[in-house]
Amino acid sequence: MIGSWRWNGVAAGALGTLIFLLSFSNNPLSTAAYRAGVSFAMTFALTYAVRWMIGKAIALTPPPEPEPAEGEAAEEEGKGAAIDIVTPEEDEAPQFTPLSPPKLTKTDQEIDPEFLAQALRHMSEK
Numbered sequence: 001m002i003g004s005w006r007w008n009g010v011a012a013g014a015l016g017t018l019i020f021l022l023s024f025s026n027n028p029l030s031t032a033a034y035r036a037g038v039s040f041a042m043t044f045a046l047t048y049a050v051r052w053m054i055g056k057a058i059a060l061t062p063p064p065e066p067e068p069a070e071g072e073a074a075e076e077e078g079k080g081a082a083i084d085i086v087t088p089e090e091d092e093a094p095q096f097t098p099l100s101p102p103k104l105t106k107t108d109q110e111i112d113p114e115f116l117a118q119a120l121r122h123m124s125e126k
Helices: 005-024 029-058 072-076 112-123
Strands: none
Touching: 005 029
């Protein structure tokens, strides 16, 4: 878990005080104190839950990689130290060709109006 219980106390105390100050002007003292206490307790518990989730997320690190052999160590040492950015030559690059979908055309065949009405009824039922 990240941090200590003091983080919970600071967050809960700040929110409890804010709730008390905002509700004191419109509510009796007992109601304002009750709401501030409930907000303190809920924030204290919620902060524990958030700290626990953050701690679990940080703990999900991948396992360490095995140590390379002596011959591989020299090869691995220089990797990642420099970036070699090379753009391909024009003749090497694949040429872009846009898609050419088939065009919709009107058919010469007449469609039965009764078939169209049946299709429309079927689509409107769903």
